[in-house]
Amino acid sequence: MVNKKVVARLSSYRTALLRFHELGFVKVFSDTLAEAVGATSAQVRKDFSLFGISGNKKGGYQTDILIEKLQSLLGKDRVQPVIVVGIGNIGTALLKYRGFEDEGIRIVAGFDLDPAKINRKLKVPVLPADEMQDFIREQRVTIGIIAVPDAAAQAVCDTLVAAGIRGILNFAPIVLRAEEGVVVNNVNLQNELENVIYFVNTLAKQIKGK
Amino acid sequence: MVNKKVVARLSSYRTALLRFHELGFVKVFSDTLAEAVGATSAQVRKDFSLFGISGNKKGGYQTDILIEKLQSLLGKDRVQPVIVVGIGNIGTALLKYRGFEDEGIRIVAGFDLDPAKINRKLKVPVLPADEMQDFIREQRVTIGIIAVPDAAAQAVCDTLVAAGIRGILNFAPIVLRAEEGVVVNNVNLQNELENVIYFVNTLAKQIKGK
DNA sequence: GGATTATTGTGATAAATTTCACTAAAAACC
């Protein structure tokens, strides 16, 4: 019943609400929120009802209470430690990004095979890959990001899962196999770009064709 | 009828096929392909039938012909020039990534407001934002990637569209408004991570609850 | 305080997407 898309919308609602809150909005209506995230008002209400979130007939939803509930649903009530494996282009971008901290996501370490990438002095240290398993166990990290080349991704996945990682965000363009109970979410940037290219090309053809 | 998800699968089929081809596979079956991309064989065949791609009863699909057809559908028969706006963490990762070139995606320039980021000498030059519109028009670029802070994203989007960009891959966590006919695809990394966190947390609860 | 208005909450309905399950045809086998 609760699927990836609904949860993604919850995240978007939350992001939008934080902005509204900052702008001083005390309450917000389903259609305001819908507009902000590109959905319909009925969908906003349906989504909320799915999680037992209710507002006020007339009067909408109280911004701070709503934020509170979404925070809790999305696990924002405590800091989530996350590690990044593969400190190349993408891995570095993630490590350097300052936006996660305010959102309760703390990248606690990076790992890489390449000795040149290792640096224990950084605020977010980059450690050798062979220290990864111990680190995960000791720090009880459950979320990992895979940003290694595709050929290495499955092996890294296996290692992570063996050490106790339960959720993976994967940037490598392959389908990872992991045991039941491990959550894998893929971000394939090339596919995303190709998607744009496809629709631009077909739209262009349609227009020419008309 | 043709939606984002189908096209995303086409991209995945293509990626998998290139690997199969490299491994010397001359033909491939719907269930092999399905397994490689995490789909079902019926879905693979349905997807292909949607695009008029047919194989051979028994004998499956001929790898090279299939690749050819997907290439053409995905606009790989010519190089697609792309620009990146905002050469921060994500923008830099994209500019430096070597994998796009082999895939017919050429990042032709980056743009940034910050003078410190400008460098015309690079293989992929980083240019001042105010040269962006002329560049797009002169080079007839139609695809752009937005990797600027959320507060700047809508303005950048408007500028891009005014200059002729028809498709946008957006990394900023806001919903961009663009005129009809402009394709916008959002990649929200924070949402993707929160998704993983959500499902890890709810799975953990379920297990404890049982 | 009764009428009016605005907005939620949700069953019913519709649309989209996926899977099923079977037909047809090509290849392999005997």
Added chain:
DNA sequence: GGTTTTTAGTGAAATTTATCACAATAATCC
């Protein structure tokens, strides 16, 4: 050359996801 096997192709069915539309109700107005 006929039989068996294998796999594509595809309508039909099932499932999932989104929209509609309206009753319920709280605030506002007069």
